[in-house]
Amino acid sequence: MQQEKYEKSGGRKYFLFLIYFMVLLLVSFCWFSIRGNRSYPDISILCSPQIRTVHIVNISQLDLLPDLPLERMMYEQPKALKPLRTDVLMVTPWLAPIIWDSSFNIDILNAQFHQKNVRIGLTVFAIKKYTVFLQTFVETAEKFFMVGHKVNYYIFTDRPNDMPNITLAEGRQLVVLKVLSYKRWQEVSMRRMEMIRDYSKERFIHEVDYLVCVDVDMKFSDEVGVEILSDVFGTLHPGYNGGPRERFTYERRKASTAYIPPDEGDFYYAGGYFGGTVEEVYKLTNFCHTAMMTDKGNNIEAVWHDESYLNKYFLYHKPTKILSQEYLWVEGWGVPEFLKKRRFVALQKNHNAIRNKRDLDRMRNSRMRNKFQKY
Structure with a gap:
């Protein structure tokens, strides 16, 4: 009975220590970012309380962009040597159409x-x-x-x-x-x-x-x-x-x-x-x-x-x-x-x-x- 109580108490202490460690880690990141005028936009901290683990992984904002579907389109092929109009100016000297x-x-x-x-x-x-x-x-x-x-x-x-x-x-x-x-x-x-x-x-x-x-x-x-x-x-x-x-x-x-x-x-x-x-x-x-x-x-x-x-x-x-x-x-x-x-x-x-x-x-x-x- 006492051993079971001890194990539960130890588990709570371990979990509280884990939370304390996570907070300390986040504060450290913020401190060094401000002090060094740097940011870490690609770093994410993932916490899994069920298995009492913390993972630090690289996730870029670009990874979160949605995948765009590729759709088939039918249209007349453009030809590099056949301009669409020759009677008007089509592009400026600074390449604006x-x-x-x-x-x-x-x-x-x-x-x-x-x-x-x-x-x-x-x-x-x-x-x-x-x-x-x-x-x-x-x-x-x-x-x-x-x-x-x-x-x-x-x-x-x-x-x-x-x-x-x-x-x-x-x-x-x-x-x-x-x-x-x-x-x-x-x-x-x-x-x-x-x-x-x-x-x-x-x-x-x-x-x-x-x-x-x-x-x-x-x-x-x-x-x-x-x-x-x-x-x-x-x-x-x-x-x-x-x-x-x-x-x-x-x-x-x-x-x-x-x-x-x-x-x-x-x-x-x-x-x-x-x-x-x-x-x-x-x-x-x-x-x-x-x-x-x-x-x-x-x-x-x-x-x-x-x-x-x-x-x-x-x-x-x-x-x-x-x-x-x-x-x-x-x-x-x-x-x-x-x-x-x-x-x-x-x-x-x-x-x-x-x-x-x-x-x-x-x-x-x-x-x-x-x-x-x-x-």
């Missing part, structure tokens, strides 16, 4: 992005009377934008009660983000960068993998899918289909942080269509907003507002992918031969009903006339 019709196989891309189970955030600003465009925007997006993928529509608005009632496909949701309005549309345009930046840090990083940031006075008229996604992408402005960089309407005043010298520049990018991973969009919008605030402190407003700062950013932080004018065209501009599809189109609108007269006068000046060069 320019996305045109026939330059990609959407079935291959969809399969790859479905494996990653990505969710895409689409941001638009519907401030004041611009809420009238939401119905068309969302309805056409449901028909053409990222069909078959998970999408969050992030609607920034000062009029949440004006949201249209639209039934969305499975895996897609409309998120209304109430924001302040501003008297001038230029201020609204520039504040977009600040709002996207702040929400990227506070919310988007936890909810989506990619952000696509566009204007609301638009409609989707053809497929826009995962072919546009990349670390950070910009879109060629529909008003510039050639011509020298000296004719681009960059900010040319040296006092502005958006200043670009006449002998620099790759393309002219549209301010109403950019995106990328949440992290890269945060970097872009943070740069643009900080630069705007610097200029505002010096009583300077860049010639094309947030678009000017976007072009400055892309000059020195090259986009990893560029969308052609297929992804941003203007209704009523005709169809040049190189334009095989018009996927996203700016709507004709009554500026008198949307903006105030002072803003219209600014739009009608010579800069505006020079900006939209005919193709």
Whole structure:
């Protein structure tokens, strides 16, 4: 009886000693990691109380990644000596692809992005009377934008009660983000960068993998899918289909942080269509907003507002992918031969009903006339 009691007591002591040893071992690892500024992410301690053993094994985070199934796909073989398009530039000097019709196989891309189970955030600003465009925007997006993928529509608005009632496909949701309005549309345009930046840090990083940031006075008229996604992408402005960089309407005043010298520049990018991973969009919008605030402190407003700062950013932080004018065209501009599809189109609108007269006068000046060069 006493021997049995002794054996039980000894077993408890052994088990307590084992726990003490494990705690001491863990504290030692933490201490040496902090002291030596090192970490051991691949070391795991496995305890088996039933058999009173401790195992130290190497388990990498990469070992925990799921195995991806290999699925058979049938498609036309690509040929290294047969370019898909010869009438347009397909790749930049820094090896970023320019996305045109026939330059990609959407079935291959969809399969790859479905494996990653990505969710895409689409941001638009519907401030004041611009809420009238939401119905068309969302309805056409449901028909053409990222069909078959998970999408969050992030609607920034000062009029949440004006949201249209639209039934969305499975895996897609409309998120209304109430924001302040501003008297001038230029201020609204520039504040977009600040709002996207702040929400990227506070919310988007936890909810989506990619952000696509566009204007609301638009409609989707053809497929826009995962072919546009990349670390950070910009879109060629529909008003510039050639011509020298000296004719681009960059900010040319040296006092502005958006200043670009006449002998620099790759393309002219549209301010109403950019995106990328949440992290890269945060970097872009943070740069643009900080630069705007610097200029505002010096009583300077860049010639094309947030678009000017976007072009400055892309000059020195090259986009990893560029969308052609297929992804941003203007209704009523005709169809040049190189334009095989018009996927996203700016709507004709009554500026008198949307903006105030002072803003219209600014739009009608010579800069505006020079900006939209005919193709």
